[in-house]
Amino acid sequence: MTVNKAIDGMRNATDSYGENVFSIKAMRNYLSDSAFKSLKATIREGKMLDASIADDVAEAMKTWAIEKGATHFTHWFQPLTGATAEKHDSFVVPDRDGGVIMQFSGKELIKGEPDASSFPSGGLRATFEARGYTAWDPTSPAFIKESKNAAVLCVPTVFYSYTGEALDKKVPLLRSIDALSSQICRVAKLFDIENTGAKPSVQLGPEQEYFLVDRKYFEKRPDLIQTGRTLFGLRSAKDQQMSDHYFGPIKRRVTEFMCELDKEMWRLGVPAKTRHNEVCPGQFELAPIFEELNLAIDHNMIMMEVMQDIAEKHGLVCLLHEKPFTSVNGSGKHNNWSVSGPDGKNWLKPGDSPHENAKFLTVLCAVIKGVDTHAPLLRASVASAGNDHRLGGHEAPPAIMSIFLGEQLNDIVRDLENGDGKASKKRDTIEIGVSPLPPLPKDTTDRNRTSPLAYTGNKFEFRAVGSSQNSSGPNVVMNTIVAEALDEICTKVETDIAGGKDLNESLQLVLRDIVKKHKRVLFDGDNYKTDWTTEAEKRGLPNLRKTPEALKALLTPEAGALFEKYGVLTKRELASRYEVYQTIYDETIAIESRCSLMIARTMIAPVALAYQGELADIIKNVERIDNEDMLDVRELLSGVRKESSELLKGIKKLQKYVDDGASDKAIDAMTELRAAADALEGMLPKSDWPMPSYGEMMFML
Ligand code: ADP
Numbered sequence: 001m002t003v004n005k006a007i008d009g010m011r012n013a014t015d016s017y018g019e020n021v022f023s024i025k026a027m028r029n030y031l032s033d034s035a036f037k038s039l040k041a042t043i044r045e046g047k048m049l050d051a052s053i054a055d056d057v058a059e060a061m062k063t064w065a066i067e068k069g070a071t072h073f074t075h076w077f078q079p080l081t082g083a084t085a086e087k088h089d090s091f092v093v094p095d096r097d098g099g100v101i102m103q104f105s106g107k108e109l110i111k112g113e114p115d116a117s118s119f120p121s122g123g124l125r126a127t128f129e130a131r132g133y134t135a136w137d138p139t140s141p142a143f144i145k146e147s148k149n150a151a152v153l154c155v156p157t158v159f160y161s162y163t164g165e166a167l168d169k170k171v172p173l174l175r176s177i178d179a180l181s182s183q184i185c186r187v188a189k190l191f192d193i194e195n196t197g198a199k200p201s202v203q204l205g206p207e208q209e210y211f212l213v214d215r216k217y218f219e220k221r222p223d224l225i226q227t228g229r230t231l232f233g234l235r236s237a238k239d240q241q242m243s244d245h246y247f248g249p250i251k252r253r254v255t256e257f258m259c260e261l262d263k264e265m266w267r268l269g270v271p272a273k274t275r276h277n278e279v280c281p282g283q284f285e286l287a288p289i290f291e292e293l294n295l296a297i298d299h300n301m302i303m304m305e306v307m308q309d310i311a312e313k314h315g316l317v318c319l320l321h322e323k324p325f326t327s328v329n330g331s332g333k334h335n336n337w338s339v340s341g342p343d344g345k346n347w348l349k350p351g352d353s354p355h356e357n358a359k360f361l362t363v364l365c366a367v368i369k370g371v372d373t374h375a376p377l378l379r380a381s382v383a384s385a386g387n388d389h390r391l392g393g394h395e396a397p398p399a400i401m402s403i404f405l406g407e408q409l410n411d412i413v414r415d416l417e418n419g420d421g422k423a424s425k426k427r428d429t430i431e432i433g434v435s436p437l438p439p440l441p442k443d444t445t446d447r448n449r450t451s452p453l454a455y456t457g458n459k460f461e462f463r464a465v466g467s468s469q470n471s472s473g474p475n476v477v478m479n480t481i482v483a484e485a486l487d488e489i490c491t492k493v494e495t496d497i498a499g500g501k502d503l504n505e506s507l508q509l510v511l512r513d514i515v516k517k518h519k520r521v522l523f524d525g526d527n528y529k530t531d532w533t534t535e536a537e538k539r540g541l542p543n544l545r546k547t548p549e550a551l552k553a554l555l556t557p558e559a560g561a562l563f564e565k566y567g568v569l570t571k572r573e574l575a576s577r578y579e580v581y582q583t584i585y586d587e588t589i590a591i592e593s594r595c596s597l598m599i600a601r602t603m604i605a606p607v608a609l610a611y612q613g614e615l616a617d618i619i620k621n622v623e624r625i626d627n628e629d630m631l632d633v634r635e636l637l638s639g640v641r642k643e644s645s646e647l648l649k650g651i652k653k654l655q656k657y658v659d660d661g662a663s664d665k666a667i668d669a670m671t672e673l674r675a676a677a678d679a680l681e682g683m684l685p686k687s688d689w690p691m692p693s694y695g696e697m698m699f700m701l
């Protein structure tokens with residue numbers, strides 16, 4: 001019985017995998033041979049899209065979608081809000097005889113024109129010049145979003161303005177992938193690396209963390225509803241102290257949620273792979289198998305949306321905020337990043353031939369150089385009000401960007417630094433392109449969970465990304481800074497070779513110089529310790545603690561020059577990102593402040609005052625009957641009075657900063673206000689407290 005059930009489960013998964021995706025497999029059945037070949041070349045090899053097949057593709061997509069029950073289509077895109085956007089149009093067009101035909105033209109597939117004026121553009125668009133366009137991204141397949149009585153064909157698109165400027169997160173991402181790919185090709189040529197016809201690409205495996213809470217609790221928390229995090233809440237006696245939730249047995253209700261989520265992911269062609277309990281009770285993770293970066297990000301955006309949707313079906317709410325609960329772990333999205341070349345191989349995996357060796361060390365050094373040179377940019381790419389609660393909170397890496405390499409790789413890098421560029425015979429000197437690397441254990445045992453950017457055997461894991469973020473930003477930065485570093489390496493080596501130098505000798509010197517200059521960014525110790533903050537300061541590494549500080553990196557001339565040089569973002573586009581992200585930050589703080597005030601005034605203060613009245617009555621009544629002085633109750637009353645008075649003072653203070661629009665001061669005032677409220681939660685009768693407790697939200701699933 002059970003075995004049969006398991007087999008059914010497997011069959012279900014394999015049969016329905018990608019069912020709701022207009023995949024290459026589906027295309028073959030719905031497209032003419034020639035259109036199919038042409039589109040496949042665009043998708044697989046990055047060939048220019050042949051506009052003449054657009055009508056055929058649209059017709060095929062429509063037929064497929066209608067068979068799946070779709071009535072509408074939408075261009076699906078990723079504006080600077082960080083969310084996704086869609087506007088549905090039906091396929092229905094009335095014919096002249098009182099009936100309808102179902103229509104979807106090539107023009108409608110390729111280009112859309114949403115009103116751009118209501119999306120944040122950071123000054124790129126004024127409301128009176130609303131023109132914005134969406135354009136089909138054929139490299140990410142169309143899919144069907146399904147709910148009970150609706151199915152919509154979603155066409156992944158880029159979003160740009162009338163002037164051609166990028167208004168979204170996908171355009172710069174695609175440009176940055178191109179920039180890095182070109183440099184990878186250049187390195188491949190220089191090293192005479194085999195070209196198997198594979199398109200160089202960047203891979204991403206984003207590990208998505210999230211919380212679940214019961215919907216009945218969520219509904220009683222205006223802070224969760226409006227801000228995604230709890231603005232008040234006394235720490236529960238037990239939460240994550242025992243480390244008994246991490247990888248613990250998954251509760252039945254949660255397993256059922258996860259199973260449905262996985263199935264839905266598979267139907268959408270998202271390769272959901274690993275699921276488990278995370279550190280904090282109520283916290284979980286879902287990791288997919290890594291994919292090509294652009295697709296992986298679309299898939300992650302879909303995943304975040306479906307998670308919330310499925311949770312609702314199970315009477316749960318999925319919280320993607322970076323810090324839903326204070327004092328316990330927040331949620332991140334580990335960004336596993338690697339690069340592959342025209343040889344179709346992962347270049348971040350050390351190999352055993354001289355060529356593999358050289359390309360691996362070159363990319364490694366490029367990462368070191370890029371991260372050290374542009375650490376503030378990398379930091380800025382993960383800056384948000386939510387992530388500020390997490391970074392440096394002894395559960396996530398600090399705001400100081402550094403790289404963990406592990407012992408073996410550090411030895412190799414040290415050898416590289418000490419080598420003199422001559423073809424030395426000394427065993428412990430690395431000779432690029434001459435000797436193979438010592439085999440690196442695939443799963444390095446000395447894992448370091450505290451480092452923002454850790455090398456993990458075949459990829460770099462950037463751990464500072466927040467759980468709710470669209471991870472395009474950090475990947476745009478990674479791609480571009482590594483492209484720049486590779487560009488400089490290639491230029492140097494090409495010049496040397498033209499001057500008669502040997503490739504190995506030149507490369508050895510170039511990489512040696514990089515290690516010498518940038519090794520300060522390498523750190524294998526405990527990044528949570530305050531010693532590291534001091535040490536990092538000595539090394540001159542920036543420590544941009546909060547978002548407003550961090551975002552300023554987008555305005556520096558270096559950032560402008562970098563993104564412009566590699567065609568990723570113009571200075572105007574970059575400045576617009578600064579504007580938008582800073583505004584989102586300020587608005588987030590303002591919303592949290594107003595929500596804090598509302599809860600403190602209308603929910604907490606009334607019960608605190610009422611309780612004082614009750615205590616006063618008790619004292620009065622008992623003293624009348626019994627000549628006792630009621631000292632202990634008086635003490636309790638004075639405690640409640642003290643915290644209530646702090647609460648009222650806190651309200652006044654926070655209101656002032658809200659009126660002044662002073663974000664940083666408002667944050668501190670919210671913390672003070674919260675301290676008084678949380679103290680009251682610890683004193684007032686549970687039955688009077690207007691909101692569910694931390695314990696209930698974390699454990700009652
Ligand atoms: P770890 O436990 O070291 O974090 P996993 O093997 O569990 O590593 O992988 C974590 C994530 O990294 C998964 O999404 C996985 O698919 C992804 N990943 C594995 N190899 C690569 C790679 N070469 N490039 C990008 N992502 C990768």
Ligand code: MG
Pocket residue numbers: 207334461
């Ligand atoms: Mg990991």
